[in-house]
Amino acid sequence: MSKNTTLKKTILKKTYPGPKEGTVIDFLKSELPLSASVIKEAMIQGSCWLKKGNSKKLDRVRRAKAVIRQGDHLEFYFDPKLFERQRAEFEEKPLLLKKERDWSAWYKPAGLLTQGTKYGDSWSLMRFIEKESKGDVLLIHRLDRETDGVVVVAHNKKAAKLLSTKWQGTLVQKVYLAWVSGIVEEEKGRLDYELEGKKAITFFRKLRTHEDMTLLELRLGTGRTHQIRKHLDMYGHPVMGDSAYGSGNKNKSGLKLRAERLEFDWHGDLKIISVPEEKGELLP
Numbered sequence: 001m002s003k004n005t006t007l008k009k010t011i012l013k014k015t016y017p018g019p020k021e022g023t024v025i026d027f028l029k030s031e032l033p034l035s036a037s038v039i040k041e042a043m044i045q046g047s048c049w050l051k052k053g054n055s056k057k058l059d060r061v062r063r064a065k066a067v068i069r070q071g072d073h074l075e076f077y078f079d080p081k082l083f084e085r086q087r088a089e090f091e092e093k094p095l096l097l098k099k100e101r102d103w104s105a106w107y108k109p110a111g112l113l114t115q116g117t118k119y120g121d122s123w124s125l126m127r128f129i130e131k132e133s134k135g136d137v138l139l140i141h142r143l144d145r146e147t148d149g150v151v152v153v154a155h156n157k158k159a160a161k162l163l164s165t166k167w168q169g170t171l172v173q174k175v176y177l178a179w180v181s182g183i184v185e186e187e188k189g190r191l192d193y194e195l196e197g198k199k200a201i202t203f204f205r206k207l208r209t210h211e212d213m214t215l216l217e218l219r220l221g222t223g224r225t226h227q228i229r230k231h232l233d234m235y236g237h238p239v240m241g242d243s244a245y246g247s248g249n250k251n252k253s254g255l256k257l258r259a260e261r262l263e264f265d266w267h268g269d270l271k272i273i274s275v276p277e278e279k280g281e282l283l284p
Helices: 024-031 036-045 080-087 125-133 157-168 227-235
Strands: 010-015 021-023 048-051 067-069 073-078 095-099 103-108 148-154 172-181 188-191 202-210 213-220 257-266 269-274
Touching (some): 024 036, 036 073, 125 148, 148 269, 172 227, 202 227
Antiparallel strands (some): 048 073, 095 103, 172 213, 172 257
C-alpha cells in the first residue's frame, strides 16, 4: 500500500452468519473494501478481534486462516495512517532491565505505546515483550506514549494480582524527572491539589535550572491519571512539551517527563529499577 493510498478508515463489527464453519480471512474479504494482503498484514498488526460463541471476551486473532463458526462475532479496525506507521521499525527498541521468574522490568522509549489499541498493537511495548518472551505478558501499569522510563510487567496471573495490588496502593515508590517551564523558587515541596474530587499528592525536589526551565525530581503519593502533568500545570510550572496541559511550554523535542525509578518489595527483597545510564540524562 503506497502513501498515496485512497483507503479510508474502516470499522467492521459483525456476527458470522455461516456457513457452519469458515476462515477469518474469507469472511473479511467478503465484507471489507481491502485487499487480502492488507487484511492479513493488519491482522498481524493486531487489528482483528474475535468473540467465540457465547463468550463475552474479545481476543485478538492474528492468523488469517483461523477458523470461525456460525455465531462467532468479529470486529476489525483499520486506519491507513496507523497501518503505515505500524509497518515501520522501532526508532528505538525497548530494553530489558531486569528479568525475574514472575515478572520483568523494561525501559520504554518515548513515542512508543505501552499497550496497543483496537487498531493494532505492533507499535507497543507489550507486543514487543510478547515476541521476546514468547509467553504470557500481563499489564500492571502504563506510561503515556510521550513518556520514557521504567515499566514492569507480570508473566503469570498470580504475580499480576500481587503486583497490581502494590501499584494500586502506596507500596511502590515511583520517581519521575521533569523539566518544567519557569524557575521554581522552592527547593522542595508538596502539591496536594485535588483531581476530579479525589485526594492527590505529589512531592517534588528541585535539582537544577537551565535558562527559563527547572529540572524537578517528583515522587507520587497517589496515582491519579496524568497526576504529575496536571499538578505541575496547577502549580504554574507545566511540563515542557506537554500539549495537553499548560501554556508557554512548547518544546520541539517533545514531552520532558521520564519515569526514572521504581522501588518495591518483592518477597522481602527490595527491588530498585532505574533508567539505564546509557540513556543519559533527561535533557531540557
